[in-house]
Every structure is written in structure tokens, then in C-alpha cells.
Amino acid sequence: MDRQQYIEYILDHHDNPRNKGRLDPADIQLGGGNPGCGDLITMYLRFDENDRITDIRYEGEGCTISQAGGSIIAELAEGLTAAEVAELGTHTMNEEMGAEVVKSRVRCATLALGTLQAAAKLYMTNKERVAQGLPPVDVPSGQFAVEV
Amino acid sequence: MAERDTTQDNRGYAHPEMLVSTQWVADHLDDPKVRLVESDEDVLLYEVGHIPGAVKVDWHTDLQDEVDRDFIDKAAFEQLMSRVGISNDTTVVFYGDRNNWYATYALWLFRYYGHEDTRVMDGGRAKWQEEGRGWTREVPQHPTTTYTAKDADPTIRAFREDVQALIDAGDPALVDVRSPQEYTGELLHAVGYPQEGAQRAGHIRGARNIPWGKAANADGTFRPVEELRDLYIGEGITPDKDVIAYCRIGERSSHTWFVLKYLLGYDNVRNYDGSWTEWGSLVRSPIARGPNPE
Numbered sequence: 534m535d536r537q538q539y540i541e542y543i544l545d546h547h548d549n550p551r552n553k554g555r556l557d558p559a560d561i562q563l564g565g566g567n568p569g570c571g572d573l574i575t576m577y578l579r580f581d582e583n584d585r586i587t588d589i590r591y592e593g594e595g596c597t598i599s600q601a602g603g604s605i606i607a608e609l610a611e612g613l614t615a616a617e618v619a620e621l622g623t624h625t626m627n628e629e630m631g632a633e634v635v636k637s638r639v640r641c642a643t644l645a646l647g648t649l650q651a652a653a654k655l656y657m658t659n660k661e662r663v664a665q666g667l668p669p670v671d672v673p674s675g676q677f678a679v680e681v
Numbered sequence: 682m683a684e685r686d687t688t689q690d691n692r693g694y695a696h697p698e699m700l701v702s703t704q705w706v707a708d709h710l711d712d713p714k715v716r717l718v719e720s721d722e723d724v725l726l727y728e729v730g731h732i733p734g735a736v737k738v739d740w741h742t743d744l745q746d747e748v749d750r751d752f753i754d755k756a757a758f759e760q761l762m763s764r765v766g767i768s769n770d771t772t773v774v775f776y777g778d779r780n781n782w783y784a785t786y787a788l789w790l791f792r793y794y795g796h797e798d799t800r801v802m803d804g805g806r807a808k809w810q811e812e813g814r815g816w817t818r819e820v821p822q823h824p825t826t827t828y829t830a831k832d833a834d835p836t837i838r839a840f841r842e843d844v845q846a847l848i849d850a851g852d853p854a855l856v857d858v859r860s861p862q863e864y865t866g867e868l869l870h871a872v873g874y875p876q877e878g879a880q881r882a883g884h885i886r887g888a889r890n891i892p893w894g895k896a897a898n899a900d901g902t903f904r905p906v907e908e909l910r911d912l913y914i915g916e917g918i919t920p921d922k923d924v925i926a927y928c929r930i931g932e933r934s935s936h937t938w939f940v941l942k943y944l945l946g947y948d949n950v951r952n953y954d955g956s957w958t959e960w961g962s963l964v965r966s967p968i969a970r971g972p973n974p975e
Contacts, residue, residue, distance in 0.1 A: 540728055544818075547729060597725040637724050637741065 539631030543601045550600070552607035554590045561656040563672060565648030572599040574645045576607075576652045584615045584657065591645060598630070598638050603645040605629050615653040621646055682798050683714040683772040689803075693906035695946025699939075700903070701774055701800050703809050710734055715772045716765070716823070720783035721806070722932075730816025732776070732809065736765040736823065740783045740932065744790055752954075758794045759828045766823025769796070776802035776809070780894070780901045786935040789952055793838055795831025801939065804902045811900065837938070839925045839951035841959060841966075847925060848887055848967060854922035855888035856913075858937045859929060859957065864890040866970035878929060879961025885927065886967035887974050889916045893933045896940045909945055920947045927953040927960070 534542065556562070556577035566573035572595030579588040589611050591603040609629070610618060626635045626642045635642040651672070659669035686705040689697035709715045710733050717735035719727050727737040738744065743761055746753055753761065767773060773791060775784035781801055788799045802809070810816075847853040862868040866883035884890065895912055898904055904912075918924055924947055926934040931954030938952040960966050969975055 540725065543725060544728060547725075596723040597729055598723075601725075634725070 534631065536631060536633055539634055543598065543605075543630055543634065546601040546604035546608075547597055550604040550607075552590050552611070553592065553604065555592055556588055556590045559588075559590075561652050561659070563648055563652035563655060565651065566593070566595065566599075566644055571595045572641055572644055574599065574603050574648045576645070576648045578649075578652055578656065580615070580656060584660075586610055586613055586615075586618070586653075589649075593645075595644075596638070596641050598634065599641040599644045602626065602630070602642050606645040606649055610649055615657050618650055618653040621650065682770055683709060683712055686800075694903075694944040696943040699800055699943040700803050702803060703812055703814065706732065706774060706776075706802050706809075707814060709774075712772075714770075715774060716767050717802075718765070718773055718775050718784075718787060719777055719806075720775060720787040721778040722783055723778055726778055726806070728818065730818055733815070733817045733819070734821050735776075736821065738765065738787050740786055744787065752790055752793070755794060755830045755833065758790075759830045762796075762828035762830070763825045766821075766826055767796075767828060768826045769828060770798070771826075772798045772800065774800045774802055776805045778806045780807075780897050780936065781805040782893075782932045782936055785939040786932045789837065789935045789938060793834050795834060804900055807901045836949070837942070837951055839927075839953040841953075841955055841963065843951065844885060844925055844927075844953055844960070845966075847923060848885070852917075853887040854918050854924040855885055856916075856918055856924060856926040856934070856937055856941075857884045857888040857890050857928070858893040858926055858934045859884075859890070860892055861890060861972070863929070863957070864888075865972055878958040881961045881968055883961070883968040883970040884957075884974075885960055886969040888927075888969075889918060889974055890972075891916055891918070891937070893928070893936045896937060903940065903944055906944065909940060913941065913945065920945065922949070924950040925953050926950065927956040929957045930954065931956045 556579060559577040560579045562577045564575040574591055574593040577590045578586055581587050589607050591607045593600055593603050623643060626646060630642055655672050662669055685698050686701040688702055689700045717732050718738050719731050719735045720738050720740055744752055775788045777784035784801055791799050857864050864884045896904055896909060924941060926937045928934040931952055934952050938950055941947045941950040
């Protein structure tokens with residue numbers, strides 16, 4: 534895709550967000566973002582017994598790129614396992630949004646992905662802890678953009 | 682040159698001709714003497730929707746040199762003007778998101794290269810949106826122009842040597858427009874933003890902290906002139922002084938520069954675009970931490 538096609542794709546997600554909303558109950562929910570600049574994403578996930586995402590929703594507000602990124606990730610991650618989610622990275626967003634757009638606002642572009650990855654990791658950590666008879670840990674909202 | 686927005690005249694500002702209302706813009710959408718320029722922090726906001734006829738000037742990709750840490754040079758500025766259909770006598774009206782941060786930043790650079798008729802749409806995108814006025818995604822194709830820029834105007838841009846000279850002269854009229862947390866050194870950037878950009882936290886020794894937002898109303902418009910006078914004079918930033926404003930990279934301080942220069946009419950006020958990302962990384966630059974200037 535050329536730059537214009539990427540932008541039209543991003544605007545389509547901005548205008549017609551996929552999987553936007555919340556899951557109640559969710560197996561895991563996690564908030565991420567930069568409240569000072571107004572970019573917020575909360576991810577809600579449900580997994581099956583094989584650690585595969587069966588349901589995903591997101592809520593958020595902020596700039597065009599961060600919110601379109603939420604929609605893109607919420608669509609892309611459905612059906613992936615936690616291990617597969619961990620394999621995603623900035624390259625994923627480059628493929629989805631175009632490297633030029635991602636480069637211009639890398640933290641906005643990777644906020645949803647980073648939040649998803651943190652949520653999936655937390656889910657696996659807690660699953661392991663519960664299996665060992667330990668209480669699950671809670672993680673506060675944080676800045677989960679993917680560092681490059 | 683388009684007619685002035687005379688509704689600004691009763692606000693008491695020193696240069697009311699530098700402001701236009703959203704209504705004035707709505708009334709001049711088809712005025713060939715006017716070019717609307719949108720400059721935003723949100724890099725795709727223009728694509729989401731803009732005022733009909735407006736062109737996009739991206740503060741990062743259009744106004745910055747790709748290699749040197751500097752703005753585009755005079756020749757590149759002329760090419761930019763030609764591309765977006767601005768002639769030397771065009772009335773350029775800036776607007777954008779975030780209380781016109783980047784609108785005033787772009788305006789400042791246009792003035793730097795000598796564009797005469799520059800104005801700000803008071804309230805920016807938020808006010809236009811709030812009033813239910815329309816957006817479009819149609820990107821206008823304005824005829825290219827031949828544009829001749831002037832030599833850069835050194836009287837509105839400060840470099841680190843200028844800041845140091847002000848400090849050396851004593852009682853510097855330095856305005857740090859960042860948040861109190863950035864000023865005191867608690868944070869390197871505004872709350873929530875990535876904490877990056879400088880090696881040290883704090884403020885330029887001697888600077889007064891007057892956050893840019895104190896000059897804006899809740900709806901993004903500029904505050905009344907009496908309140909602005911009290912705000913700056915109350916902190917010792919008086920019109921007789923040589924004033925330099927700064928923030929992190931010079932965008933928030935463009936807002937304050939605009940207020941001091943055109944709304945209050947200060948003769949000598951410069952924007953230090955190197956700002957904290959430069960000063961906070963300079964070896965042996967005088968820095969202070971805490972709530973006091975020194």
C-alpha cells in the first residue's frame with residue numbers, strides 16, 4: 534500500500550472501530566496510555582483453555598493514530614494465542630499502518646499493541662500463579678507503548 | 682490582504698488584527714485572498730476532517746529540516762508556500778488542535794520568514810467543533826504560487842547564546858511556560874508524555890514559571906487583556922524588558938510568544954525553540970530546581 538492507502542485504512546478504523554467496547558466479565562483487563570496527552574486504551578480479553586484469545590474489546594480516547602491502532606489491534610489479535618501476541622511488535626504496526634505513519638508517532642501507534650501484550654503477559658502470569666496456589670497479581674495502568 | 686475582523690477590536694489587545702473569529706473564517710471560506718492553514722499535534726487530524734479549503738502544514742515534516750536540528754531554510758519555505766498556494770500578499774489564518782499550540786508555532790515561523798499578514802483563528806479546532814461547524818476530507822488543490830521569502834528575522838527567535846546573555850545581564854525576563862512539575866524538575870516532560878528529551882530536569886536559572894495555559898480560557902480562546910497583563914506583569918515580565926519564552930521544544934512557548942507579542946504588544950519578545958531539550962542537555966548550563974527562579 535502507498536501512504537494514501539495506509540491513511541485511508543487508518544481512517545476507516547477511526548470511523549468504523551472494530552471490537553470497541555468492554556467485556557464484562559473479562560479474563561483480564563488492563564489500561565494503558567498517556568493521560569497527559571489524552572491517549573488512553575483499555576484492553577479486555579477472554580481466553581480459551583489453550584490460551585487463545587476468543588474475545589477482545591477495547592475502549593479508549595485520544596489521537597487518531599492511537600485510537601485507530603486500538604481498532605486495528607482488536608481485530609488482528611482475535612484468535613491469537615498469548616505466545617503469538619508476544620511475537621507481535623513495531624513491525625506489526627508498520628505492516629498495518631505503514632512505517633511512515635508509525636515513525637511519526639511511534640508511541641501512539643504502538644499504545645494498543647503494547648497494552649495488549651502487557652495484558653496477555655499478565656494473564657499468563659496469573660494463570661501460572663493460580664496453578665501454584667498463589668493469588669493473582671494486579672497491575673495498575675501504565676504506559677505500554679512498544680519501545681523501539 | 683483580506684479585510685480585518687473588526688469584532689476583535691473591542692477586546693483591548695495591542696494587535697487585534699492578528700485574530701479572527703470562527704465566524705469570520707466561516708464568512709471567508711471562499712475568499713481567494715485568504716488561505717487557511719491547519720497545524721496540529723495529532724498528525725492525522727487534518728485527514729479526519731478540516732475546514733473546507735484549508736491546507737495542512739505539519740510542524741514536523743513540513744517545517745523542520747530533515748538533517749540539521751533547525752527549521753527549513755528560506756528556499757524550502759518558499760517551496761512550501763508555493764506548494765500550498767500562498768502568495769506574499771495572502772492572508773494566512775492558522776488554526777489547530779491543543780489550543781492552537783502548533784498553529785502559533787507555524788505562525789511564528791511564517792513571521793520568521795517575513796510573511797506579513799498572519800492571523801490566528803481564536804479557539805482553534807475545538808471551538809469550530811463546539812459550534813457545530815462542518816469539516817471536510819476534500820483536500821484542496823490551490824494553484825501553485827511564486828513566493829519570495831525575506832531573510833530570517835532574528836528579532837523573534839532566540840538561541841542559547843541569547844539566553845545566556847540575558848542571564849549574564851542579570852534579572853532575566855525568561856518565561857518558562859511548561860507545567861509546574863517540569864519547571865521544578867519533578868518531570869522532564871508534561872504529565873503523561875514520555876520522559877525524554879533532556880539530560881537534566883529543572884529550569885533555566887532565573888526563569889519564571891508561567892504555564893502557557895494560563896493565557897487561555899477553557900474554550901481555548903485567549904483570556905481578556907486585563908487578565909493577561911496581570912498574569913505576566915505580576916511575575917515581572919514587563920513590556921520594557923527583553924523577553925524570551927521557552928518550553929520543551931518551542932511549541933507551547935509559541936503560544937505565549939504570540940500572547941506577549943501581539944495581544945499585549947511587547948516589542949522585544951523571542952521564542953527559544955531549542956528550549957529545554959537543548960538547555961537541559963548543555964554541559965554547564967545554569968539550571969535551577971524547585972519552585973523558585975534561582
